[in-house]
Amino acid sequence: MARQIADVEIHASDTRDLDDDNLDVSVDLIDDGLYLGNLACARDHKTLEQLGVTHILTVDLVPLPRSILDQTSLIIKYIKLADVPKEDLITHLPECNDFIKDSIANGGKVLVHCYFGVSRSASVVIGYIMEKYGLCYEDAFVLVKSKRRFIGPNNGFVAQLKLFGHMEYRLNRDDPRYKQFRLKMAGQKLKQVKILPQCFADLIKPDPGLIRERPDPIVYRCKKCRRIVASQSNIIPHIPKQVKVELAKKNMRPPPSKHTGLNCAENGQLLIEKLKNLACQMMESKLTADDSCKCPCGQKVAPAFYLVPSKVEWSNIVQNVQTTV
Template structure:
């Protein structure tokens, strides 16, 4: 062991004393001090280490003992995409524990958020648990467990996708679009690792075309398929959403409620936050452990908005790669058919704000049934 590494480890041990607990038989969750303490690793017969941290383990750990390691580089920040690593990390743990002689240590710097998130995701999949139940199970073994809010939401999304990553899941699409938007905000271009967000051009002839599509009203070119839609709900107060009278009445009612003590500070914070961070992906849509209740026909009629067609980005939208905002033109006749914005929310006529947004204006688009059209031509 190099002297510099020894001095660094001693300094970390003082600030971050060894902390580790056994969450499951032969599965440990701890901090970096535990993962770099060779004596501890030998005494506990640790055979595998999964590092979820900003830096990999020092070289002396792997060279001192015969141990299998896996490293995931990630910061403990709400907007980090830890969800993408769930499948590979879970597989690493599962494969290691197949041998009854093996023991796995999962760690980050403190063993509180990043590594805890991975262990929770493992418990969720292994026992088909909701996030909350898996969280409580892990916390009962290690009281320090506390994933940050963003990681907790990603665990809930993992549960919603049945413990896998489903690229067709609406909430997953929105989640990744938001991650991409954060990158575009600073880089001003769409990073290469998000190019998969650009879905295939629906106008390309394929063996099994989607039956329901949206066409440019002027030249009839297909510009989107029904599966490309990102639906949003109409606000409950839809009729007079933006009328001055309704806004005044709402303000007056809030003021009266405040005087009566009916409005809490928390409600005010939530109200302000909702306005600042307007989004079509709400925490409620990922609510823990609650199955969506069947909707009545009346509820379905008023919930889904069709005033604007918000869609996922498509390959024919060339400008979305190198611009943060702009107009969408039909790739054939060049007619303006919509707009896009990576960094600002776009407000639908129903009042909902969607971010990021790629939308087609209904007056420029026609909905049609491809199969029906083919049959008509054939006949």
């Protein structure tokens, strides 16, 4: 039988050693039906039985051993994730939250764990608490830390959790900040494997010059050949790198990049999303088409294009009705 909420706090000082890892069982009850612990806890049959755990969410580089996976009394979900700031946590948060919610709604008890129960699994639990109680990252962190004192999500996970809260606990691919995050992730993958993974295929937008159904009314054309090379929706808003540096020195957070005067696009620097089949008479010398693209302000985005401002002009496609029919 599981212990009462006030009694559940198993740590190294009062538990058994696991010889193969030299880890002690460590677990805390965070919320009704939700435990946060380490690998040793997830591998210890006696502790799982004692707590009444029915579901396990593993957030680690390797899954649990066969001795645990083969237990028919347990439902186990595995998320492969490294504890590094550049790792993509936010993509997994909705499915993790659904797993926890459904498990508890069906009368189960969930253990969320990584290796130490400090960063990865703590981040997942914080994301769940944020959504369940409508909290910002800071408040959810304080709540979870009050239950498990040594949690510590890495800086990258913290930023992603804050973004998750900004998007109201869902993944909004139209959100500029999330779009920039995914572009950054895609750029990292391109560096590693030299090819864009299928999960990022939607980042490569259709050629704006070929769109016939509900085209964007505001476009940018090549001054020489008059070809449409981008639409307003393709522009990637971003704060100049130097502004970020100055704000960091003052320990201030950058405001949203849409703010007037802090968006490079408003100052004539045009960084756009990667587009399919973009071709122009001036492409070779006037459009930067590298997978990794840097704005003159120093901000680097990949995959993306940089449009040389002097070689393109703003245009309103509405006057060219024949191109939209």
